[in-house]
Amino acid sequence: MARVVILGQGYVGSIFAIGVERIKRGDLGYYGIPLANELPIKVEDIEIVGSYDVDKSKIGRPLYEVVKRYWEDEIPESLKNVVVRKGIHLGSLRNLPIEAEGLEDRMTLKEAVEKIVEEWKELKPDVIVNVCTTEAFKPFNSKEELIKAIENDNRERLTATQVYAYAASLYAKEVGGAAFVNAIPTLIANDNAFLELAKESNLVIFGDDGATGATPLTADVLAHLAQRNRYVKDIAQFNIGGNTDFLALTDKDRNKSKEYTKSSVVKDILGYDAPHYIKPTGFLEPLGDKKFIAMHIEYVSFNGAIDELVITGRINDSPALAGLLVDLVRLGKIAVERKEWGTVYEVNAFYMKNPGPAEKGNIPRIIAYEKMRQWAGLKPRWL
Amino acid sequence: MARVVILGQGYVGSIFAIGVERIKRGDLGYYGIPLANELPIKVEDIEIVGSYDVDKSKIGRPLYEVVKRYWEDEIPESLKNVVVRKGIHLGSLRNLPIEAEGLEDRMTLKEAVEKIVEEWKELKPDVIVNVCTTEAFKPFNSKEELIKAIENDNRERLTATQVYAYAASLYAKEVGGAAFVNAIPTLIANDNAFLELAKESNLVIFGDDGATGATPLTADVLAHLAQRNRYVKDIAQFNIGGNTDFLALTDKDRNKSKEYTKSSVVKDILGYDAPHYIKPTGFLEPLGDKKFIAMHIEYVSFNGAIDELVITGRINDSPALAGLLVDLVRLGKIAVERKEWGTVYEVNAFYMKNPGPAEKGNIPRIIAYEKMRQWAGLKPRWL
Amino acid sequence: MARVVILGQGYVGSIFAIGVERIKRGDLGYYGIPLANELPIKVEDIEIVGSYDVDKSKIGRPLYEVVKRYWEDEIPESLKNVVVRKGIHLGSLRNLPIEAEGLEDRMTLKEAVEKIVEEWKELKPDVIVNVCTTEAFKPFNSKEELIKAIENDNRERLTATQVYAYAASLYAKEVGGAAFVNAIPTLIANDNAFLELAKESNLVIFGDDGATGATPLTADVLAHLAQRNRYVKDIAQFNIGGNTDFLALTDKDRNKSKEYTKSSVVKDILGYDAPHYIKPTGFLEPLGDKKFIAMHIEYVSFNGAIDELVITGRINDSPALAGLLVDLVRLGKIAVERKEWGTVYEVNAFYMKNPGPAEKGNIPRIIAYEKMRQWAGLKPRWL
Amino acid sequence: MARVVILGQGYVGSIFAIGVERIKRGDLGYYGIPLANELPIKVEDIEIVGSYDVDKSKIGRPLYEVVKRYWEDEIPESLKNVVVRKGIHLGSLRNLPIEAEGLEDRMTLKEAVEKIVEEWKELKPDVIVNVCTTEAFKPFNSKEELIKAIENDNRERLTATQVYAYAASLYAKEVGGAAFVNAIPTLIANDNAFLELAKESNLVIFGDDGATGATPLTADVLAHLAQRNRYVKDIAQFNIGGNTDFLALTDKDRNKSKEYTKSSVVKDILGYDAPHYIKPTGFLEPLGDKKFIAMHIEYVSFNGAIDELVITGRINDSPALAGLLVDLVRLGKIAVERKEWGTVYEVNAFYMKNPGPAEKGNIPRIIAYEKMRQWAGLKPRWL
Structure with missing residues (x-):
């Protein structure tokens, strides 16, 4: 079983949810999932246990209703059980024609983080997947600065993704291990502040920016x-x-x-x-x-x-990324089981546009694919 | 030094000759040559010692004049020293608007082969490069059948490439080692008849069909x-x-x-x-x-x-293939030095569309590239 | 009202039928019909009264069932009233993986033509639309030769389209006027044999080869x-x-x-x-x-x-041609009303790849469009 | 004879000059010139009599030297006779890596205009061609406002093109007729201020923005x-x-x-x-x-x-526009001869992206071409 929380219930998150449920029902094959069903954790083992958004029209609604906006055909009934919760906004939908609200509208960032960590402790995700809208951001690189920004409620300095990743580290520390998959461009796996935090907190980070398109x-x-x-x-x-x-x-x-x-x-x-x-x-x-x-x-x-x-x-656009998430969620769980705290370049190099850590760069994906397979315990395909 | 004989002095053979001579003069960099100048045998070590064709208007002319048809700029003077010789025709220019003649017009195939082997023993090529026009052909797969066809002067059964490859095996046997690079689709490195012959005759075969386009x-x-x-x-x-x-x-x-x-x-x-x-x-x-x-x-x-x-x-089209030949010639010489008689899949897999031997198939070129580098004694680039 | 018989109930004929009926029901706009609803004869005035094919699996079936093969959505009920009849084969489906039969299997061509003319006299089409499969053919150019081929039952010399066009001329003569739209490459509007016949028989021919793609x-x-x-x-x-x-x-x-x-x-x-x-x-x-x-x-x-x-x-492919047919059917009826026997270059020049008569060629479609509008009594759009 | 002054001796102006001179020498055919040599004024009748620029490295140099930057082959000697003069700058090269100077650096705009008009009275151009760099501009629409801006030396309000067009109207008034071809996006033929001025001043304006690309x-x-x-x-x-x-x-x-x-x-x-x-x-x-x-x-x-x-x-890019200029120069002279003061939509509709006057829009170029031919006294090609 791989328990998943989705951050940002937009197009990608919705196609991910629909696709996984359709596969469970046997309506869909494994196309678009790089590792298909080769891993010990099966696609059918994925369970979506929580979802967060800041779009007012989504908060409080069952996933079943929200994903309808992105898919014309029938929606699996199993998505009726998850309700979209209010997340961190911090202007992530600024200038977009969407009415938004965030937890931080009524409390400090620190309190919002605590609230989220509490919720996660109930939901018990193995993997937290970030598919928020692309943000304008500034990396931290210093763990101290990051913590200070949270403590000082510095809303100008932080983005939703950075706050979520911070919350994930607190959560992982408390429960003994978790993974955070950052599929958007905000630097997390490339930001030493977060990598340092992750290593101390039993967190695995995959990122940054899912390699699609x-x-x-x-x-x-x-x-x-x-x-x-x-x-x-x-x-x-x-x-x-x-x-x-x-x-x-x-x-x-x-x-x-x-x-x-x-x-x-x-x-x-x-x-x-x-x-x-x-x-x-x-x-x-x-x-x-x-x-x-x-x-x-x-x-x-x-x-x-x-x-x-x-x-x-x-x-x-969205199915391409959603297909990668099906692997990343399972690889995240595997990394947690192996206690590979910090980040895993072998995974990032294939799945991410900007593979962390920062000092590593891009390599041809075909090579990266083989190395990732080897990391995952699978036989390389052609090597 | 890598001494080369060219079979088929058309577009590819001519761009190969011009490019190599321009590099020697320092007029041109190594772009389009996959291994650039990384090999112990340098591009500048390549020497064209002979050339064969069946186009009447080319036979007997210095290379310097023939290559002019394919290149508008100045031609290196060094190409004045090689004269195009008459080769095997066997209808390889059939239906094309070119007046052609072959050695076999005035002698049996067996005699033609002997004449060619004699000439090669004078020219002393390390590597024989076949860039004839694409032929309609039938593979042999049996060495006996191949030899019988030569013996019986069976002109319907044989193509120029097949006769040349046969001649190469005789030549290699006599001189103790040589390489035959087949850059056209006729199956040679994929034909067991030729591979068997090569192993017995100290011949290295690379083929088939240069991987361009x-x-x-x-x-x-x-x-x-x-x-x-x-x-x-x-x-x-x-x-x-x-x-x-x-x-x-x-x-x-x-x-x-x-x-x-x-x-x-x-x-x-x-x-x-x-x-x-x-x-x-x-x-x-x-x-x-x-x-x-x-x-x-x-x-x-x-x-x-x-x-x-x-x-x-x-x-x-032609520069793409000519650039590969610059590597193949040098790798051919290396294989001869290593006595790897028969064929070398690691080389073929990167450089050939239809890499021999027949039982092997295509793999992604990016993988093939790394394996070929390793075979050549170079560090892989990304692996 | 414009009464239509379709020859060849394949993809194009079926999309034509479905589209016209959907427009009648108000389910579809006029996109893809060059003249939209600008003509005095409205799209809603088109009535499909007959259909011919030589595919055994179609003959005898209601249009409603046949068109299902080409359209996944709901089919208009109105197509239940027309049954596909057996037409002329003459090898038009030769070498295709379709079991075929033609009227001429059990009678001479002359008898087949007579049978068809009789049927048409009952169905009373204003316009006969030929959308058979592309044929290998030889033009006639001499009316006498054409008639002789029919009389002599010369099955090698004739194609289905040629026989249908001949039948159309007999039918037009009997009823005082009709139109034949040839949307496939067989030369009809470019064959003087048929144009001469048309002029004598009160037939309008549009052709050849609908200008799509x-x-x-x-x-x-x-x-x-x-x-x-x-x-x-x-x-x-x-x-x-x-x-x-x-x-x-x-x-x-x-x-x-x-x-x-x-x-x-x-x-x-x-x-x-x-x-x-x-x-x-x-x-x-x-x-x-x-x-x-x-x-x-x-x-x-x-x-x-x-x-x-x-x-x-x-x-x-098929909707593009079907959209043109919606105009051609109505323009055919208009030409019949105006008694413009023979062919109409102004129409052909816009709608046909090979506009008849033979001595005329292609002009830019944008010019042809304006001339066609003028012929149809409409204001030019930009001229 | 059609005497031409070029404003902006960049890529387009240089290819225009080279192409026209090569045609005069018989080195080049008429490809890329829409009307080839069909007009009564021949391509060979075009004479470049003056050139203006604000690039310091071009001012004072013979055309022969300046055009060399844009053409690798031999330059016609005839271009040695024209020297590039200093023109109006007004920031038209602002933010570009070019050192620039303009007449207005040392005098008022009004004085600069007077100086240019004096020079043109010596050079006697029939047609003034504007191919300056694209400007950020604001149209005037009121003649009074335009004149006021010049009088008040309002450098923020005016662009080089606007000043040149104003100068052209003064020049045309004095010499009894001239044409101004505006091949860049600044609205001139679409600005009523300039059209009104042109009608009063015996000026023909063609514009705006040459229709290439x-x-x-x-x-x-x-x-x-x-x-x-x-x-x-x-x-x-x-x-x-x-x-x-x-x-x-x-x-x-x-x-x-x-x-x-x-x-x-x-x-x-x-x-x-x-x-x-x-x-x-x-x-x-x-x-x-x-x-x-x-x-x-x-x-x-x-x-x-x-x-x-x-x-x-x-x-x-540049040859496409230069080819149009060869026509526009000759059509400008024809319009002057016919005294069609103001602008000519028939010409603009084919040659310009934004054909003036402002109340007219774009029509398909194929139609515009035929109408332009008719205006020019030529037979339409297909109509």
């Missing part, structure tokens, strides 16, 4: 060119979508944090910083959750020849 | 999907170009041999035979050596979501 | 370049789909007739025959009715600069 | 869809390039003026404002003058079917 594909295409010693002249990559995450990214500050994640891949894989333009480009509502991506790469081949590649695609 | 990229994109357990619904891949090789492929029989090579990658990588349409599509003269490729892939992601990728590109 | 888009893109006096160096266009029509086109002879239609557009629009590769490329079953197209165009701009365009797309 | 192609593709009554769900269009104009557009205010121009096309052609994201996206230096464009369109076809088109391309 164009970026992991770009990584593999660049690795393909690097291996042939082709010199990449330039890369342009565009992304446009119609879900809340793209709407949130029209906010300049949030966009910036995303850009950082996406760009680092170029230098990590090629070994030099080829001129590139890689950022989420725009919001176009009718595209919905199925984003449009376009990528252009120009490179030098033997004898000075210049080649060009163009990749375009329509990609369902 | 859309196929290795397809392999890596499919591996990318396979690792995420995405179910590939269908793949369509088109290729159109304007060089002699595309013209040759308008011939139905030649096209078929190409199709075989390109399609096997799907099952090898995915583990199931996703419906696919992968074949060289057409000839369009003004495209020249820079082919246009287009690929469409449709796959199932988590929760049944269906995504689509489209990849298009303009890719210089 | 990549070809009309290519025409407009080429016109765009021609107007800027850009010199087109080369054009490659690929098409791959999974419906019966693509399966039929894997047959080499059928493919050839399609290729003719598609290629003529280049010279017609540009004024010179730019090197091109334009043909239906392949069959890939999972693509279904939604084909994948890819097009590459290279052209010379001012001062010798070379530009490139790539167009790719996923396009639903 | 993705926008006119988008217009024709949208017209293609509109004519088939397909409902456009959404359009995304990206543009990235490496020339100074793209660098200038990284400036938010300049970008905004561009966006306005590009977006209006959607509503003008479709008749409704389909959701769209159309803007210049980014700067990527190695792309140089050959920009990369990507466009995604999703639309509804018959029976509710949803289709998708993706268009990508590499397009040389």
Whole structure:
């Protein structure tokens, strides 16, 4: 059994919940889940025990009703048992056309953290999954500064994700072990403040920013060119979508944090910083959750020849990430069982755009995949 | 020093010769050569000592003049020293608008083979590189049958490549070791007849069909999907170009041999035979050596979501292969030094579309690259 | 009222029937119908009175059941009233995995024609729409030869479409006027034998080959370049789909007739025959009715600069044609009312890939659209 | 003879100068010039008599030297006779990595205008072509306000283009007639202040924003869809390039003026404002003058079917515009001869992204082309 709490009951969290329940009912296969059902913990062992959001229209409603907004077909009845709770806001929906409220509206951050930890002690999650909306944030790097910000109720300095991760460390300490999966760009597995805290608190952190969309594909295409010693002249990559995450990214500050994640891949894989333009480009509502991506790469081949590649695609954003979460939840539980407190680069390198810890970079996903399998106790596929 | 004989002085062979000489002069870097200058044998150590063709307008001419047809800029003077010799034809230019003649026009195949072996004993190549035009062929699999076909002067049964590879085995036996690099689709490293012969004759064979163009990229994109357990619904891949090789492929029989090579990658990588349409599509003269490729892939992601990728590109055909040859020649020499008679899967798996021996299949190129580096005595890049 | 008989109850004919009935019920707007509801004859005035096929599993079944194969949602009850009748086969489903039978299996062609004319005299269609599978055919050009072939029961010489068009002329003569819409590549509006017959028999012919898919888009893109006096160096266009029509086109002879239609557009629009590769490329079953197209165009701009365009797309094949038929049926009735016997270039030039009569060619569709509107008595949109 | 003064001796102005001179020498055909040599005024009749810029490194240098920066091959000697003069700056190169100076650094704007008019009276241009860098601007709409701004030396309110256009009207009044071609987004032909002035001053204005790149192609593709009554769900269009104009557009205010121009096309052609994201996206230096464009369109076809088109391309930016200028210069002279003071919609509708006057919108370019031909006294091509 792997007990899960979801932070941010939006598109990704909802598709995750629906997909897992459909698999349990036997309505759906394992496509889109990298490790399918190869792990000792089965997909069918996942149980969603709690859910948090700050959208007023979701708080207090059963999951069954909330996920309906994201799925037209029949919803599994089993989602009637979980009710969405009020979480930490801290402006994470600022500038979005959503009425929001947070626990911290009526208490200090410290009190809010305590309240959440109490709730978790009842819900008993093994793994806490963060799929909040992309935030504008500043990393801490110093554990002391982080704790001070909480103590001083410094709402300008903290984001919801940072507060949740802090709460997770308190919870893990109390119950003897837990995992926190950070699937959004806020640096947690790349922030030494949190890693230090995690090691002291029996917390496993996976992060940061789930590796879906164009970026992991770009990584593999660049690795393909690097291996042939082709010199990449330039890369342009565009992304446009119609879900809340793209709407949130029209906010300049949030966009910036995303850009950082996406760009680092170029230098990590090629070994030099080829001129590139890689950022989420725009919001176009009718595209919905199925984003449009376009990528252009120009490179030098033997004898000075210049080649060009163009990749375009329509990609369902939320299912891609939700499929990864099905693995991450189970791997999180495994890491807790193994007491690998802190973070696990082998897992992050495959599943995350910005794999922690900070001193490690991106490697080609195909290599990362094999290393992750080995970490998980599975046979490599081709190695 | 790595002494090379080129079989088929067309686009690829000419760009290879020009590029190597430009590098020697310091006019060109190592882009497009996968191993750059990391091997103990340097690019500058390559020496072209002989060249064969069956195009009447090339035979007897200095390389310097022949390569001019494929390169507008200045040609290195060093190419004045090699004269193109008459090779084996056996219809390899059949149906193409080229006047051709072969050694076998005036003697039996057996005599032609003997003549070639004599010439090679003078030229003293370490490595013989086959870049003839794509042929319609039938594999042998039995060494006896192959020898019988030569003995009986069975011109219908044999192709130029098969005769050349046979000659290479005789030559290797006499001189104590040599390598034969088969960069075209005719099965040599995948034909047990030739592998058996090679092992007995101190011959190293690399093959078959140099891994350039859309196929290795397809392999890596499919591996990318396979690792995420995405179910590939269908793949369509088109290729159109304007060089002699595309013209040759308008011939139905030649096209078929190409199709075989390109399609096997799907099952090898995915583990199931996703419906696919992968074949060289057409000839369009003004495209020249820079082919246009287009690929469409449709796959199932988590929760049944269906995504689509489209990849298009303009890719210089000949430089891509010529760059690989710069490595293969040096790796061939290394294999001879190590006496690894027969074939070397670690090399083929990265450099060849249809890596021999026959019982082995395709693996993701990114994995193959690391294994090949290890075989070559280099540190893996990411593993 | 416009009474319609459908020849070939496949994908296109079925989507046409479903769409028209859904519009009558108010379930669907006019998207995809070029003239929407601007004509005096309304979409709601269309009545399907008969249907013919040679697929054994369709003959004798109500339309309501047959169209189910092509549409997952609810089917309008109104389609229960029409039963699919046995038509002319003449090998039109040859080599396809369909069990077929034709009227001519048990009688001469002449008798079959008579039987059909009798049936039509009962059904009283104003317009007969031909959407059979693409055929391998030879045009007649001489009316006498056509009549002789029917009289002599020359089954090798004739295709189903040719026999149907002949029957239409007999029927039109008897009832005083009718229209025949040929939406497939077989030359009818481009065959003088049929035009001569039509003029004598009070028949209006529209044809040939409904202008859907990549070809009309290519025409407009080429016109765009021609107007800027850009010199087109080369054009490659690929098409791959999974419906019966693509399966039929894997047959080499059928493919050839399609290729003719598609290629003529280049010279017609540009004024010179730019090197091109334009043909239906392949069959890939999972693509279904939604084909994948890819097009590459290279052209010379001012001062010798070379530009490139790539167009790719996923396009639903059958609805595109079905939408045109909604207009063609109504325009056919209008032409009959105006007694414009023979053919009407103004209509063909917009709606057909190969607009008859033969001596006329393609013009940019945007121009053709305005001329067609004027012919139909509507105000031009931009002119 | 058509005497031309160029304002802004950058990429476009330089390719224009080189191309025209190469044509005079017989080195180049008429590709990329929409009307080729059909007009009574021949391409060979164009004479460049003056050039203005504010880049310190260009002022005072012969055209021959300046154009070298944009062209690697041999430069026609005839360009040695024109020297680049100092023009109006007003911050038009602000934030760009270029050292700039303007006439107004040492005198009032009014004096600068007088100086320029005096110089033009010597140079005697028939046509003044404005190809300055894209500016952030505010239209005037009132002639009085415009004149007041000049009189009051209001440097914040005016841009270089506005001052040049004002100078052109004074010059035209004095010499009895002249033309001003505004090829950049600043509204001139769409600003009633300038049109009123032009009518009083014997000035012809063509504008605004030369119709090159993705926008006119988008217009024709949208017209293609509109004519088939397909409902456009959404359009995304990206543009990235490496020339100074793209660098200038990284400036938010300049970008905004561009966006306005590009977006209006959607509503003008479709008749409704389909959701769209159309803007210049980014700067990527190695792309140089050959920009990369990507466009995604999703639309509804018959029976509710949803289709998708993706268009990508590499397009040389400056030659495309330079080719249009070759026509515009000659059409400007023709308009002067016909005394069509003010502006000419028939010309603007084909050649401009934002055709003046303001109350007129975009029409499909293919239609606009035919109307422009008719205005120019040429036979329509297809109408």
